[in-house]
Amino acid sequence: MSTNSKTSQSANQGASARLKRILITEDSPVTQDILKLVLSTKGHEVHIAHNGKAALKMLLEEPFDLALMDYHLPDLSGAEVVAAFFKERRPDNEPIFIAMTADPDAFNATGTVRDAFVRVFAKPFDFNELLDFMGTLATGAHQPARARREEHAAGVAPSAPVNSPAPNASTADEEYEGTPDRVVSLRARPSGYEHNRPLFWPQDIGPAGFSLGARKHMASGGDYDMVVVSEPARVEDLRHLWSLGDLNLLPIIDETGHLGHKADVDLPKIPRGSAERIVQALVQEFAEARASVHLEVRQSDDLADKLLASLYVRSRKLMPEFSGASPRGFSYNVALTESEVRELTGRLETDRLIEKAFVDRLHGCPACNSVRLNVREECFECHSPNLEETAIIHHFKCAYQGPLQDFKHGSDLVCPKCARELRHFGVDYDKPGNVVSCLACGASSSDTAVGFKCLDCGVHTDGDVISTHDVFNYALTDKGRAFIEEGYIVTGATQNQLKFADLPLDLVIALNKAARDYTESARPFCLVTIGYPQRRIQLSEHGPRLVELSRRQLGENLKNYFGDAVTIRQGTDFDYLLIDRMAAENFRANIETYDEAAQSSLKIDLAPRFSVFGPGELFG
Amino acid sequence: MSDLTQALDYITAQSFESLMVLTAVVIIFEIPRYFGLFLLALLTPRPPGRSLESTYKHKVSVILAGHNERDSVRRCIASMREQSRPPDEIVVFSDGSTDGMEKVLRELLEAGEIDRALWSDLRGGKSAGFNICQRMASGDILINIDCDCSLDRDAFRRIVEPFEDPAVGSVAGNIQVRNAGSGLIATMQAIEYMITIALGKQGALAIDQVICSSGGYSAFRKSALESVGGCDAGGGEDLDVTMRLRARGWKIGFRVDSVCYTDVPDTFAGLVRQRFRWERDAVRLRYRKHRFNLNPFDPRFRINEVLHHLEYLIFNILAAAIMPFYLIWLFATYGAFAFVILLGLQVVLVLIDFPVFLLAAWLTPHVKAFRLIPYMFGFSVFNGFVMRFVRLAAYADEWVFQSSFQDSYVPQKVHDIRSN
Numbered sequence A: 001m002s003t004n005s006k007t008s009q010s011a012n013q014g015a016s017a018r019l020k021r022i023l024i025t026e027d028s029p030v031t032q033d034i035l036k037l038v039l040s041t042k043g044h045e046v047h048i049a050h051n052g053k054a055a056l057k058m059l060l061e062e063p064f065d066l067a068l069m070d071y072h073l074p075d076l077s078g079a080e081v082v083a084a085f086f087k088e089r090r091p092d093n094e095p096i097f098i099a100m101t102a103d104p105d106a107f108n109a110t111g112t113v114r115d116a117f118v119r120v121f122a123k124p125f126d127f128n129e130l131l132d133f134m135g136t137l138a139t140g141a142h143q144p145a146r147a148r149r150e151e152h153a154a155g156v157a158p159s160a161p162v163n164s165p166a167p168n169a170s171t172a173d174e175e176y177e178g179t180p181d182r183v184v185s186l187r188a189r190p191s192g193y194e195h196n197r198p199l200f201w202p203q204d205i206g207p208a209g210f211s212l213g214a215r216k217h218m219a220s221g222g223d224y225d226m227v228v229v230s231e232p233a234r235v236e237d238l239r240h241l242w243s244l245g246d247l248n249l250l251p252i253i254d255e256t257g258h259l260g261h262k263a264d265v266d267l268p269k270i271p272r273g274s275a276e277r278i279v280q281a282l283v284q285e286f287a288e289a290r291a292s293v294h295l296e297v298r299q300s301d302d303l304a305d306k307l308l309a310s311l312y313v314r315s316r317k318l319m320p321e322f323s324g325a326s327p328r329g330f331s332y333n334v335a336l337t338e339s340e341v342r343e344l345t346g347r348l349e350t351d352r353l354i355e356k357a358f359v360d361r362l363h364g365c366p367a368c369n370s371v372r373l374n375v376r377e378e379c380f381e382c383h384s385p386n387l388e389e390t391a392i393i394h395h396f397k398c399a400y401q402g403p404l405q406d407f408k409h410g411s412d413l414v415c416p417k418c419a420r421e422l423r424h425f426g427v428d429y430d431k432p433g434n435v436v437s438c439l440a441c442g443a444s445s446s447d448t449a450v451g452f453k454c455l456d457c458g459v460h461t462d463g464d465v466i467s468t469h470d471v472f473n474y475a476l477t478d479k480g481r482a483f484i485e486e487g488y489i490v491t492g493a494t495q496n497q498l499k500f501a502d503l504p505l506d507l508v509i510a511l512n513k514a515a516r517d518y519t520e521s522a523r524p525f526c527l528v529t530i531g532y533p534q535r536r537i538q539l540s541e542h543g544p545r546l547v548e549l550s551r552r553q554l555g556e557n558l559k560n561y562f563g564d565a566v567t568i569r570q571g572t573d574f575d576y577l578l579i580d581r582m583a584a585e586n587f588r589a590n591i592e593t594y595d596e597a598a599q600s601s602l603k604i605d606l607a608p609r610f611s612v613f614g615p616g617e618l619f620g
Numbered sequence B: 001m002s003d004l005t006q007a008l009d010y011i012t013a014q015s016f017e018s019l020m021v022l023t024a025v026v027i028i029f030e031i032p033r034y035f036g037l038f039l040l041a042l043l044t045p046r047p048p049g050r051s052l053e054s055t056y057k058h059k060v061s062v063i064l065a066g067h068n069e070r071d072s073v074r075r076c077i078a079s080m081r082e083q084s085r086p087p088d089e090i091v092v093f094s095d096g097s098t099d100g101m102e103k104v105l106r107e108l109l110e111a112g113e114i115d116r117a118l119w120s121d122l123r124g125g126k127s128a129g130f131n132i133c134q135r136m137a138s139g140d141i142l143i144n145i146d147c148d149c150s151l152d153r154d155a156f157r158r159i160v161e162p163f164e165d166p167a168v169g170s171v172a173g174n175i176q177v178r179n180a181g182s183g184l185i186a187t188m189q190a191i192e193y194m195i196t197i198a199l200g201k202q203g204a205l206a207i208d209q210v211i212c213s214s215g216g217y218s219a220f221r222k223s224a225l226e227s228v229g230g231c232d233a234g235g236g237e238d239l240d241v242t243m244r245l246r247a248r249g250w251k252i253g254f255r256v257d258s259v260c261y262t263d264v265p266d267t268f269a270g271l272v273r274q275r276f277r278w279e280r281d282a283v284r285l286r287y288r289k290h291r292f293n294l295n296p297f298d299p300r301f302r303i304n305e306v307l308h309h310l311e312y313l314i315f316n317i318l319a320a321a322i323m324p325f326y327l328i329w330l331f332a333t334y335g336a337f338a339f340v341i342l343l344g345l346q347v348v349l350v351l352i353d354f355p356v357f358l359l360a361a362w363l364t365p366h367v368k369a370f371r372l373i374p375y376m377f378g379f380s381v382f383n384g385f386v387m388r389f390v391r392l393a394a395y396a397d398e399w400v401f402q403s404s405f406q407d408s409y410v411p412q413k414v415h416d417i418r419s420n
Ligand SMILES: [Zn+2]
Pocket: A395, A397, A398, A399, A400, A415, A416, A417, A418, A419, A420
């Protein structure tokens, strides 16, 4: 055991005691998940903020010992959060700030605010380095702010990846310390993906989960843009893609051809020359689509949400493919098992996020569920398929009517009743129908039963009691698409719940004031959010400039309509309208009028969606 | 009213001889027949009920042949399932149906409601249908039933019991009218069926004179059927096969307590068509095909068979034939007074019919007979005059035109080939 690892171990133990409460502000679901996982196992109480506003709110409300901040957030930058925090914090609230950034130069250009951070880690950073640094912080080396400059300057300088000498494998830290040969395996990846960051099966993600190298990469904020299956794998083997962050939204490139339509690219089926181009295009496509998935959905732990996002990113229906290879008879084009798909689609369909369409009806063995059945014509009595069909003969003269064999007399037909020979078809006799005789039990009938014999387990089932189940394909509904793009605000249960974290900061302040007035003097107000469910279509149809202009014009129109009583703020996904002295019911009652006023003289139809919240809904 | 009192005065004023002449038709053609039956039925003890287990000694197959019976076959099968002694096997044959009857049969077969379902694309007629069912059935007792019949709960149990006697080749069931409420014509037939079937056959049974195991509902010993080759081509096959069984020495039974209900024609035209068919077939079979029964030099001649031929000749044919002459004579002799005399005769007939009907009702306790009583007077007119003229017309028709050979109940291909 090296001295290095000894110090870091003891330091880490101390860190969990001193740096009890940690806030991680990070928008990458993968980094979030893995940081939380690692730090929690080290005894820290880990909280997650998905964006800058949420981080600010949490920092102001509860004391944290350490704040680990991604510097590039979708709303506020790390610098803005810190600046706002120092303006409003209580004096005794003094967390240690650490920044993570993929762009250290931009960080250095932020001026004085950067002084608030004790250290900056350049993404992708070495995770052990972070842990070690947390250790030094815990041992009391918490320097005064002035002294921090040199410190972070050193950290920002792109330091060569530090691979500490191999520690003893028995320590708790082992899996994050990394052994040289694992690092080697990380580097000795199959080639051919020079422009990409592939996650390899089974090198990076194996049957037991993620490799050390992969964890390190992700924990330090590194991301992947595709999954490459380089050795035969089953769907179950890729289970881990669905349990960490939004890795399930990466394209799966199957080099083996074993996954079939469950992979996004079945490489053996693609002409060699075009593979590179196709993969690149797909990676690009997926990355763009992922960017349109609302952060809430990307961060969701719910497998149903993940499946929905997967359909969205892959822009395809959930389609069954029929094959006799499995007893089930079909599989869906997603890297989940069929029973998982059935359960998840049931839930999603109930919420009307997807809609199903009938594809086929399968008959299954009631004993083993296999659809590999032999369909047979059988005897109604004994279920033997050993049947023989013969004609019925009617002898007009004596009215005898019976199966052909009753009349067979060598090559002649002789009536068994009246012993006359039947000579003239249509005059002496005719054949009015058929009778099927069972050679096993002698029963006869004009018809046969249908029976099924399972080829897998041998169980026999009558045609009328065979179990059937219908196979559907599933497509995203408009609601499902809106949910992916706009998050939980769309779905039923959370329709009217508004997250304050989503609101622009000055609007939160205005809202607080309005709330105070409401409690003191019962002066009504309402907050209206304006969503744009058709945004993606509009963007592609009219271009971002016209959409942006129209949206601004819509705000102007409302401002003119309501006058001074209204505060309007434009957010990323939503616009917000705080109307003084108007109850939510009143707004709802006249919503059509307001909609018309808002959209007057607009060049394009924005199809805005208004959601109205009164004080009760906001604070009750 | 004065007419009636005058008539009564007139009748009471008559000497015995002239009274006999006046009422000859009634006395000869009505009283002996039914009064005889009345007495016979009174003398015959009701059949002893046997234990239910004893009926399971036989394998009982129901055979059901029908043409375009899609709508009635389900109900018929369901009523069989309700029997106290359910059949061991049900064989159904759809005879060239065009109404999708075979689809219903297929469903019933799949549901296990029936055991054999057969169908043909070309219609072969009642006899051929009966024969293929007989061929396919595996029971030793075959119950033949029409699709539009429904059954009393004990019907099968009771019709199987007489087969205890190994000499019995067939047992006729007690067919009664289901749609008695649907008009006067049907009500009249309800009374007629009570008297001629419940009472008539019960009486006939006492002297071994059950002549027809009706195609509507009857049971056969399969070996007996095989001994005569089943049904022959042509109409009236039920009468024919029964007479051939008798000729072979089989006993024909009847069970008054094995009741089956059927719908009868409820229009006069329908009734006339039906009776034309029956009487024509009867005449053809009796006096053409089974003529040998009346020839004392034929080796098959039996006195037992002469009896029912005579009965038919006198009470059906002669009674009908004499009717117009009697009426002409009556009106020629008594002028307008004839009406009153006829009226008076009707009163006498009603007085006779009453106890006869009550006995019939007593014999079939499960049939609701008493609501029919108010129609008794009408029945006497119906049976004594109307039906006689109908029969008369039918006999004339068959005698002159041999119409039974054009009967639409038998397909043309069978008519073409049949010789007798
Ligand atoms: Zn023949």
